[in-house]
Amino acid sequence: MELCIDRLTKQYENKIAVDRVSLQLTNGVYGLLGANGAGKTTFMRMLCGILKPTSGTVTFDGMDVSSEEYRAELGYLPQDFGYYPDFNGMDFLLYMASLKGLTKTEAKRKSKKLLELVSLSDVAKKKIATYSGGMKQRLGIAQALLNDPKIIILDEPTAGLDPKERVRFRNLIKELGTESIVLLSTHIVSDIEHIADTVLMMKAGQIVFNGSADEIDDLEKFYLDEFEEE
Numbered sequence: 001m002e003l004c005i006d007r008l009t010k011q012y013e014n015k016i017a018v019d020r021v022s023l024q025l026t027n028g029v030y031g032l033l034g035a036n037g038a039g040k041t042t043f044m045r046m047l048c049g050i051l052k053p054t055s056g057t058v059t060f061d062g063m064d065v066s067s068e069e070y071r072a073e074l075g076y077l078p079q080d081f082g083y084y085p086d087f088n089g090m091d092f093l094l095y096m097a098s099l100k101g102l103t104k105t106e107a108k109r110k111s112k113k114l115l116e117l118v119s120l121s122d123v124a125k126k127k128i129a130t131y132s133g134g135m136k137q138r139l140g141i142a143q144a145l146l147n148d149p150k151i152i153i154l155d156e157p158t159a160g161l162d163p164k165e166r167v168r169f170r171n172l173i174k175e176l177g178t179e180s181i182v183l184l185s186t187h188i189v190s191d192i193e194h195i196a197d198t199v200l201m202m203k204a205g206q207i208v209f210n211g212s213a214d215e216i217d218d219l220e221k222f223y224l225d226e227f228e229e230e
């Protein structure tokens with residue numbers, strides 16, 4: 001199982017947002033760190049097949065990012081995820097499941113299981129409008145997992161989580177990383193230190209560091225040094 005990113009590039013008019021990124025990702029949790037505007041969202045959207053690269057390719061075990069079969073293996077939580085405030089948590093998941101092509105029985109079974117996994121079972125029948133930021137975020141993570149994805153891409157998933165939820169989230173992500181490729185972006189260094197097996201640092205559209213968090217004594221300092229001149 002390998003996600004192969006080859007010289008992936010995105011240019012917006014005169015701005016190169018992602019600049020010839022090549023990476024091979026296998027099982028595990030990858031933390032993508034970068035300042036605002038470094039190119040993280042652009043990069044992730046290309047990995048999801050939502051944004052067409054200017055050049056370069058993304059393939060998963062030979063399947064191209066634009067193929068249906070690739071989509072079937074993908075779970076994605078965008079940064080600006082649109083929730084339906086009048087839906088309750090359960091109905092929202094059932095709705096997302098139907099969009100992903102799950103059968104009714106399968107959708108019910110899976111939604112129930114995922115609500116348990118993200119500890120939202122007791123509010124499953126409450127309107128999303130009443131959820132806290134962290135609860136919405138957990139619901140977003142649950143919808144990304146409906147199709148048992150092998151590639152899980154989460155754009156700033158820890159935004160809005162309180163300290164308790166952060167710990168719960170870390171445990172969940174760790175578990176997912178044992179069987180899937182999990183790529184999550186953040187600009188909070190401590191999130192990455194505790195969750196990621198591999199740290200990817202992005203700067204001006206390029207991956208400037210790719211290695212284990214353990215390799216660096218003080219990730220926060222390393223990160224700040226890297227970005228100091230910006």
Ligand SMILES: Nc1ncnc2c1ncn2[C@@H]1O[C@H](COP(=O)(O)OP(=O)(O)OP(=O)(O)O)[C@@H](O)[C@H]1O
Pocket residue numbers: 012015016017034035036037038039040041042043
């Ligand atoms: N549609 C667009 N048209 C033109 N420029 C864009 C567009 N989308 C992004 N950019 C530019 O590309 C660069 C990378 O943006 P991107 O959103 O990928 O960064 P990011 O690392 O995800 O930042 P953030 O954490 O703020 O989301 C930025 O300079 C941004 O202004």
